[in-house]
Amino acid sequence: MPPKNKFLKEEIIEAAFQIAKEEGMDGITIRKIATKLGSSIAPIYVNFKDVEELKGEVISKISQISNEIILKQDTGDKFLNIGIASVKFAKEYSVIFKDLIVRSNIYMESYDSQVMHNIIEAMKEDEELKIFTEEELKDILMKMRVFQVGLCIMATNESFASELTDEKIIEMLKDTVGDIVNGIKVRKNKK
Template structure:
């Protein structure tokens, strides 16, 4: 009797995620994972008790990849980097983006955790320190809706320009408008940007 072929759990997870990223969550099954690995289904069932457990792993891996994109330094502005990262993620992972944000709310956890992680990053941004948590959430809500809408248009092929430069300029202009409007509404110091730069500085009215 030939020896059983053993696969490390990580290798199985990577195969499942490859199926997820290329064809969506409906593309993931134990049989397809086994086929991709060139094995029987036994190694998968030896490492995972059910598809629910596999789906939880896929959710964590998807969130980790997304946070990696939104955590990169595209500009000197941490707040701007969040949105730019989301758009680049959508551009480079269209199927995965559709599965996470457009097909259903089954990945609500990814959205919620991304939101809270981004809120933490905003609180750490000194240029946004003039805003309290409610104001930061309001700003994040507006920018989230705008950015997710852009990403949906990107995935549908409606955007003519999908360059990093266009993402940065578009999100910067919208973000600056939202910050200025929030600052004006609350009577806070205005948030302006040095000419030619992508970082916001707080200027107190005299």
């Protein structure tokens, strides 16, 4: 008879997520999760075949949290909402942000596949961006990501806290989005 499922799958994922918040993705081990749950490792293996499968679920949870933060933004500009949400995520989940963005790892590929398609689709719905091809939208997104990652790294560094108020971050994102979009429009019109 298989062991009784003592913990819900969601509880195990949440415990692993809490470890990732404190230590990063590499901090997630079956033994640490069991300790956090006050359990043996058996209930974890009832729900997951290995730690990598569990880490995949943590990445899904991170994607869900990212999407929820995006949906809470209400500037009327989907692209700006994404930028603001990214900075908020970086501030609130700085260890995970640094782990996924600053370090080279397999987890970002998974995150990108779950989130980037949705961002491009949202960009296609923006009236100002409808003139661009999908390749041009990807170019705009890549340029914004480069700026945004730098801004997020600065936002997670407490030494910039007084300079990078929420208002200043929003202003910088708006200006940079406009600069990038207008620059690509100008180049497109010259062709």
